[in-house]
Amino acid sequence: MTRREKVLTYLETYARSMDQGVTTSELSEAIGVLRPNVSKVLNQLVREGRVKKTNGRPVHYFVNHAAGKDEMKMQQKPNIGFAGYARIRDPSTKGEVAAKKHEVDVFKSMIGSRDSLKNQVEQAKAALLYPPHGLNTLIIGPTGSGKTYFAHKMYHFALGRKIISKKGFTTFNCADYAHNPQLLMSHLFGYVKGAFTGANADKAGLIQEADGGMLFLDEVHRLPPEGQEMIFYFMDHGTYSRLGETASASCGCQTCLRNHRGPEKFITANFCPSYSDYHSAAGFLPKKCT
Numbered sequence: 001m002t003r004r005e006k007v008l009t010y011l012e013t014y015a016r017s018m019d020q021g022v023t024t025s026e027l028s029e030a031i032g033v034l035r036p037n038v039s040k041v042l043n044q045l046v047r048e049g050r051v052k053k054t055n056g057r058p059v060h061y062f063v064n065h066a067a068g069k070d071e072m073k074m075q076q077k078p079n080i081g082f083a084g085y086a087r088i089r090d091p092s093t094k095g096e097v098a099a100k101k102h103e104v105d106v107f108k109s110m111i112g113s114r115d116s117l118k119n120q121v122e123q124a125k126a127a128l129l130y131p132p133h134g135l136n137t138l139i140i141g142p143t144g145s146g147k148t149y150f151a152h153k154m155y156h157f158a159l160g161r162k163i164i165s166k167k168g169f170t171t172f173n174c175a176d177y178a179h180n181p182q183l184l185m186s187h188l189f190g191y192v193k194g195a196f197t198g199a200n201a202d203k204a205g206l207i208q209e210a211d212g213g214m215l216f217l218d219e220v221h222r223l224p225p226e227g228q229e230m231i232f233y234f235m236d237h238g239t240y241s242r243l244g245e246t247a248s249a250s251c252g253c254q255t256c257l258r259n260h261r262g263p264e265k266f267i268t269a270n271f272c273p274s275y276s277d278y279h280s281a282a283g284f285l286p287k288k289c290t
Helices: 003-013 024-031 035-048 065-074 091-102 118-129 147-160 181-189 225-237 272-277
Strands: 051-053 061-063 136-140 169-173 214-218 254-259
Touching (some): 003 035, 136 147, 147 214, 147 254
Parallel strands (some): 169 214, 214 254
Antiparallel strands (some): 051 061
């Protein structure tokens, strides 16, 4: 039985009696499939209309009974003259099938994508497709293993699936500002006129420039605790303030972190509880820490 069949079988058999449906975690534990893989299947079923989801946190999923009835009608084979059986189809089905045929897997050209790196590729896709706006990601590996290349593949995947709304892969090397959190803040978040000596005009930060695209933070382990807290606050809340400004602004960019050390060796103690709560052995940081 495939993962998709396991998910549908459980939802149709057990979740029918549940008024609020089931969460991804509950479903993952019940059928014995990794949570990222369950999330990927659920997202596909939601897009197809087979499954519905609730608003708010945590997200609950349940079977769309109306879609099941429509599918049964489509699969009926009425007799039409001497032509035998004919299948009634939704006109939009052909378009969807054609679109899938032309859909290119950007990871396919990467060595190991179907072998040694298959699990990492599936995790990356699941993180980007996670509702409602995907997860922030942390890519860990030794120097020269292709972490930046992998991040570019994730960007093109997100762009092709319209997870991000505009082209733009904004890179920021944290090592350049490892010992100057104030300068880090001005470059990342921007500043307003008069915020400090020499600030003669408002200036947008890299986060604002990356809005709708992807922000890639390189060598994140070089950030001091103050710098980490600024970054993690933005990842947690999706809002930020420019230097010298009290009002908050929101940003909808995907954030990807790169590091050659394990998270336990560089993540500030204030953030570790939130990280461990998500059991992120796969290297994915949640966009919302609740």
